Amino acid sequence: MNGILMHAPALVIALPLLAAFVTPILGRFNYKKISWFVSAVFGVTLLLTLLMAGQILTNGTIVYVFGGGEAGLALPSGYTFPIRIIFQIDAMGIFMALITAVISFLAAVYSISYMEDYSGVDKYYTLLLLLATSMFGMELTGDIFNFFVFFEISSISSVALISFRSTFNGEPAEAAIKYMVISSISALMVLFAIGLFYGQYGTLNMAAIASFMQFTKLDKMALILFLTMLAMKSGAVPMHMWTPDAYSEAPSAITVVLVATSQASLYALFRIIFSLYNVTLNTVTVGWILIILGVLSMFIGVTMAVIQKDIKRLMAYHSISQTGYMLLGVGVGLAVLANPAALASYGIKAMEGGIFHIINNALYKGLLFLTAGALFYRTGTRDLNKMGGLAHNMSYTTLFYIIGAAAIAGIPPFNGFASKLIIYESVYQFNPLLAIIAMLVSILTLASFVKIFHSAFLGPQLEQYKSVQEVPKSMVFAMAVLSIIIIFFGLFPNLIVKYIVHPAVMALINQSHYTSTILGGM
């Protein structure tokens, strides 16, 4: 037991990675059962992540050195920085890993029924496992080149998953090639920025880079590259155009995981800004860049969502708009980072709101995409004009949809309200106009979800959907779990903020703690 706990950081990566390549072999023997196998693997991964979370939140950061030895090991002698690949997992990293574990587990369970009738399901599961592996890697690693490798694995596997249905028509392939091209650009530019770091400091360890950070011209260049590329991967306006394409064409279970992937990119952005640069950069300028990107994402995302006719495209525009809230909250925190008084009075609260919104968004956005998938599973269309009266037949889906829509629109007592309230109140102290825009966006969010509710669920029963039934049990199970978590988070937001979100924010802000865990002995 102790051994498992000790090697949990490696197992979280190794288990899905190994299972990814075992799955096609198992598929040769028993094609029907691999979906259960994959769900079991994700279940074990979730347990491992929970174990790790318990350890981190009580004992502090875990440092796992691949190849053993001390974290600060510096070979050949005479070096002053660590050379091993290190996993450095603090409260922020485990916060994101928990999201990934929960979302990928539920996506796998949902897929048991959802992907039943497709051929090539073994490849689908291989790619899903690889995608989950890469997300864990991005969130746990303390080595910046390692981060790049996982970043590339995530884009390659998600592209293959987006184009999974392209044998029927061309649109999934179209979405996939768009995503592939832009994610290649972003990955290559990230690699270029890593090269800039390596050229100056001769190390790839993030803690070591952070301790050497001078904010020279080259560091500025690297910051610009990281900022643009990771903001683009997380879907910030005006670099968001790939989001609705990719999210709407991917199978629904995958869309949920893609939301988590883009949040992993967002995490990487925050990690690089806060842990690598922190106060060496001009926090007000960069903070305002994040705020402006956030406000643009919120507003343009939601106004584009109101006019959509495709249910998943509409929801995809909402995930852009929700990303805006996170950028706004964390951007306000960054803008006052160099000002301890303002940071203590509202900066930390704003960041708590932004970070809390990440997990809330993953939950309710996941639930909404799953209900959209349930509608697609039974009706075979994503066009809202062709739907209607489905509440007569699909009562569970309707209930889950109402919970998800109320949560995203920030209606109490669901979880979206709690994080939005923190964002409004803290951002209001920074700049009232920003808080007003955020509230306006929330109203428009409600409006567009009422649109889906009216056109898909309400109205008289349509002739072609007379025989539609409720979706299979595994899909209901995945949606029910998400709904229960949403209601729990909504009723007891203080517990979540106190035990998970606040340590995560502190881990981001406190740079010296991040560097000293690795370099303490040097």
Added chain:
Amino acid sequence: MNIGLLETGSGHWNALIWFIAVLIIGAGVIYLRNEGEEKYKKGTNQTKPFLSGNPEISKEDSHVGASHIYWGFTEALKNYYEPLVKMHTGSINDYSGWIILIMAIIFIIVGVS
């Protein structure tokens, strides 16, 4: 009474108190509704929807499709929506163009500051 009490920076939020408040107000509303309205008579024209004197259409025909919802909203904001929709061309070249443009803008802003 600290269960569920969330500090929001300049205030508090408690979902459980909100829940109790909703229950009390809801009970009041239901009580008032059950009191009834004296002028109400079943089976007269009072119970029918009023559509400017036009005859009522069947339920199947009166369902508003998704494209028609918020027609007034989009019509009023036409000047805002037209360029915005035109901006989403769907061409890969434009996608990469936007990225490079934003990178250049951030380059200038961060470089100057």
Added chain:
Amino acid sequence: MIGNFPFVAVIMLIALGMYSLMFKKNLIKIAIGLTLLEGGVNLFLITLGYRKGGVAPIYTMAPEGVKMVLPTPQALCLTSIVIGVATTALVLSIAMILYKQYGTIETDEIRRLRG
């Protein structure tokens, strides 16, 4: 002065790659643009690892008294090349599917998803 030439080549390769991504309409040319971009970044990494007079860090039969270079940039570059091959293969195979389904690989005709 002459030591900076590789960096000029890096900038030129990246600029050419960006140009073809922004202005070339053919998907194959876009794939070529990505490869150019990747080549530029790889050249950058390799140039960082160059030390005048250094030898490869192979200890067997190594000459006495010569400095060895740290092989990290080469390792990075190798990883990046492998990933680049996978990316290019994926782009080209999706381009093939698109040609089957749409009958064209011009980007201004492959835009059913918009708005």
